[in-house]
Every structure is written in structure tokens, then in C-alpha cells.
Amino acid sequence: MSTRSVNIVVPEMAENSKVSVPVNEADRGDPEEIDEVLIPARAFECRNCPNDLKYKSTFIDRPDYTRVEKPNTQRKVLCGSSDLGYFIWVRSSKGTFYDWETFGGAGWNWDGTMENLGTGGHLQITHAELVPELVAFPRIADRLNDIKEYVQTKKDNGGKDPFGPAGKPYFEVDFVPLFPDAFQWHFPVPNEGNWLTVIADLMRPVSKPGFVTLQSADPLVDPYINITFLENNLDEVALREGIRFIDDMLMTGDGFKDSISEDDPWPIPRNLNEEMGKLILEWSQTGFNPCGMYRPSRNIKEDVVDEQSKVHGFKNLRDIDASVFPDIPDCKNPECCLHGW
Template sequence: MAVKNGAYFDFIVIGGGTAGNIVAARLAENPHARILVVEAGIGTSKDNEEIRTPGLAMDIRGSKYDWAYKTTMIKRDDYERIEKPNTRGKALGGSSSLNYFSWVPGSKGTFDMWEEYGGKEWTWEPLVPYLRKSVTYHDDAGLYAPELKNIGAGGPIPIAHAELMPEMKPFRELLTKAWKSTGEPVSENIFDGTMRGLVHSVNTIYKGRRSGSFLAVADKPNITIFPESPEYRAAKAANDGLDPFCPYGQPHFELDFIPLFGSAFQWHFPHPNKGSYMTIMVDLVRPVSEGGEVTLNSSDPLQQANINLNYFNNDLDIIAMREGIRFSYDVLKNGEGFKDIVEDEYPWDMPLHDDEAMKRTVLDRSQTSFHPCGTARLAKSIEEGVVNPSLQVHGIKNLRVIDASVIPVIPDCRIQNSVYMVAEKGADAIKRDHADLYH
């Protein structure tokens, strides 16, 4: 959309990402407020089949909708890995247009740790309404506990449990039996501050379509979307056609049990030629290694910054990941039900009983689950962080940062829900400061 010279806006949102669109949509609740959203990527995510089709999520990784940042994953005295891409969404909706859909709130204990940085208002109880404000939960078939409707009602983003495919019922039953046999709980509700147990995932998918923050700004007459701006196109042309800019730093376990069909998922290894198989992902969501860093690569703003995720800088993270892998094997190879049907490993056997070999395996085979955050940290003073509890940049008037970069302590889960929460709370902070527009 062209923006006319001399056009006037009450608010300018730089970046129509997961958080930016929610902020814009909330500010647009006053029909007289004029909001401009500037986005480097496409502005048509709502009608883009590649983005809206969940089954294509892996295909658009590394595509024109992805910033695809080159990152140092691991940098130790004895080991280093540099990889590309580190996916971040470059389209209206940001990473909510490219992510893998998980809707998880995190734990009360972790959010209560935010008090040190933002005060009581940034702890679990006051944040719960914001964690639930952006979404509407759907259980059209009435399969789940009625109280789950409380996790979202009236928000612009529809969410639902992953579809229960009838042909996967034997898999679900065997997995549940194996899990229970280890003494671990099964849970229907991880949304009240305690996250433990085997749970059926809630996703930002509804009726077979991806839900992203682009839905929040659709059909809002007082929001102007300015996608693929001429300034961005000029910067890209000056950088030999390559995307010139870059994001922020990054991240007890999450285990994902994924039954796979045919060629639905191909990443680093080809799928087996025959038979049924599954992939297990062990996620370390509370690392103890020091945070990563983003540093300038040169004085040229078109040069991508240096991004070091700093994974496994502390050996305790390697040990934690090793034990998480061993636990997953215990569930599947010794758990009741599954132990009778697991026949083999692919593409190679895991060296479960050799600590040194497991260390190398963790270093060689680990991948990022994305979700970088925390480089413009929330803090009470300029000496400790970038933004104050109202998300205003310390020392600068009328500038706020409202996105994943303000997160002071990484939530113990995928952070999509947390980013929406930050956006909702940030939008309310703006409204409080503009009582002339928001009564």
C-alpha cells in the first residue's frame, strides 16, 4: 500500500510481526486512531497458501518468507558450529507466519522470576489475562475439559487441539500406556501454571489453516500496512539482492513425539523406505549456559550482525540433554506397549551407554528450536536493561520495544504465547499514556 506524502499517523509500528500486529490491532480499537505498520516482507500473509497451509511449514523454511540468519550455534574451546538458516519470519505476521504452531503458556515459577526485572506486574498472576487475550480456543467436537475454554475467548487468533486422526489412535494409546508405565503423569491442562506430563498439543491451527497475527490486522480501515517498503527494496538491491538486516539472541525438557507419514518431514536425513516410524525431539528449554550475543559485524548497517546462540557453553546443558535423550529411549524401548513394537533405530544407533560418545552426539546433532529472545531486556534501570516496565526504551521519549527481545528470563517452553502476551500488555501501556484517545 502506498503511503502518501504528508500522511499523518498517531502511531507507527515498525515490524508487522507476531507482536507488532497485535499492538496495531489493539490501538485500532479506537476507530479515530491512525496506525501505520511498516513491514519488510509481504503484506498478504492472510491470503498466501504457502503460509496458511500447515503442511507446508517445513517447505517455507529458508524461503523468501524467511530471514534465514546465519548463526553460530555452538562456540566452545573444544568445539564450534556455524549454521544457516536460523528461521525468522519475513512476512506480515513475522514468525507466527512460519513457526510450528505450538501454543504453550509456560510455568508460573519462571514468570515469577520476572519480578526482579519488571516488578510485580510482570509476574504470573497479573500476566495470565494477557497470555489468554489474543486467542479464542475452539473445541468444536467437545472432546476436552470444559474449563479449557478459559485459555482464550474473544481474541482474534483461533487455536485448537491438534486434530485426532483416527488412523493414529493405536499410536496415541500405546504412547500413553508407555508414558504412564514410567510413573509420569498425563495432563489435559498445562495452562494454569504447572507444565508437567504427557499432553495433547494446542496449536495455532484451526480448521486446517494457520492462525497468525496477520489475522488481527485484517480489514481494519484505520490500519495502513506498508509492506516491502521502497527503503527495504533499495537496501536489498544494494546488498547484491540479499536480505540485509537481522534479529536478536536465543534459548527440564519438552519431548515431542511425532508420527510421520511418507515424505511429510525431511530435514537432514532421508526417511526410511518402508514401514511406520516416528521422530522424537528432546528440547532443552531451561539452559544454564550464559545467554548468546549479537554484535556488529562492521559499520555497514547492511551487513548481517554476528549472532552467537552460545548453546552448550556449560557442560551441564550437555548432561541435561543427554539424560533427556536417555529418558525418551526408556519410554519407547522399556515402556509398556511401545517396547513390543519398536524394532529399530534410523539412521543410526544412539550410543546411550557411552557418556563421551553421547556428548559428541549432542554437540553434532542438536538443532535450534528457534525462539530467540532477550536482547532488549526488560529492566528497572538503564544499567540493567533496555526497556522499563512500560516497555519504553530507557532515556528515549515516545519509543517502545514490544516483542520477544524484552523477555528477561526465557520461558520454559516455545515462546509464541509469551510474545502475544508481551504485545497485549504493551498495547495497554500505550493506551494508558494516551488517555485522549483511549478512555
């Protein structure tokens, strides 16, 4: 058992006196003494801390552009802390659950999990008021229909939207009321003023997957990491239109347009495709919502756990971390979804 899952599952299991629960927290043993961990808003300050693995990574590896960075911060803390932060939970889109069925069987699809997504499951979940749909703004797909690469890719994909199959969302949009320097350390933090960082996260890039290669048996030697971001130019196009969508919302939407005054660190080339592409190559980052390392499978030759998250080849051993999720839940931190699921 690991990290944030402990908060939710241990109290449930502790009700049974016959159950013994080992807690394995893969980090420091005194998080309550560290303000950067205890206070969620300070999580971005954890970059370059003693627990940051600081790996060297190739982010983009294209014939026309290559970007290698060190350190590439690991363990980016999105919710403040594994054991002392706050939690959010929003269920994923229906199509994602049916994708999971391929790995975990019928118990992992939408119908098989619905009983756990409300007040009738093992955990009592209180739903917040829903967010109004942004009907006043054109969908991202509408913005892409005039782009040849997108139209051809959709045609080659049997008419299915490559970025949003089964109606899945294209983007997660993060509104951060500060400078998230763990993600954008390239830019200095302004000395004064009120600033907002808005992040467009492309949920289903079509670029080929990245890879990690061990270079030594010594765990202190960095592996070779090639993330292969933007290997397919269509990802760059989608991000460009996603940024424009957000920009439209900020600059013309009620409640925003009267509050936004300028760009930082320099004006965004909103209407220039080539310049926007250059900006995306230089600014793109990862938010590290990891999952899939121990996804469910029919046997140990395919993967680590079965459809009930029991580790193949072991008795009475389950993995309840978000790593069992076959695919990242739409626009969510998978750890947070795990608590509701």
C-alpha cells in the same frame, strides 16, 4: 507492532475509533500466496528460501570439539506463519513469572498476571484438557543424582536445581510427525515409511551465553556468531539423560511401544555415555525461540521498555512483541504466550 501480535491486538484496539494502529510486518507482503507459509506443516521447507539470512555460525566452540555451520537458518517458523498460521498457548510455570518481576516489577509476577491468564482478562482464553502427568517415569533429576558434576553444581547453587529452579521444567519435548529438516538437515529424508522425530529441548542450559559481533557496517556482511552450545559439559549430560527419558517413554510406554520399530538414520547408542556425548555434539541444534531483546527496565540505561512495555524516551509507543519477555517462558514459543498475556 510486529508479526503474530497483530492478529490478536489490532482487533482489540480497532474497537476504539481514536486509536491508530500501524502494522509493520517484517517480511514479504504476500504470505497468503506462499504455500510454505500458509500451510503450517510445510514451514520446515522455508530453509534456504530467499528470506533466509543463512548466517555462518559457530555452534560449539570447545577445546575438544568445534562445529561451524553455514547456513544457520534464521527465522525458523515454528507455528507456520506470523500472520496466517495457527496458535497455541500454554501458560508458563509460576517460578518464571517471579523471575520476570526482577525486570518488570510486581505487575509481571504470577499474581500480577493471573487475571490475564484465563477468562477474566482482556482476551477470552479457552483451556484445553490437561495432559496427564507421566508419573510412571522417573524425573530427569532422579537420573542425574548419580552424576558427580550435577550433584556438585547443585551444591554450589545453594541446593537449587541448576536446570529446574523453583520447580521449572527441564525440557520441552516436541513430537514432530515428519522429518524437521530445518533443524536436522544433516540427514536424508527416507523415501518411504511412517516416521516420527522427537526433539528434546533443554530449557535452561548452564553454559555461558553466546555472543554476536558485528564485522562491518554493511548489513549484508555476516556478523560473527558464536552460540557456545555445550560449553559446560553438564548440558551435554542433561541432554543425554533427557534423550534416554524420551527413549524410555517411546520404547516402553503404552501407545508407543507397539508403534516404534527402528531408529533412523542409525541406531542410537542408548547405553554408552561417551557415544551419546558424541551424538549430542554432532546433532545439537537451536529452535530459535527469541525474546529478551527489549525486556522491561527501570530506565533507558538498562533496556528498551518500561514495565508497561512503553519505549523509553517516546510518547505513545509500545512494543508488544515477545521480545519484551525477559526470559523464555517454560517450554513455550514466547510469541504464543504473548497472545494470552
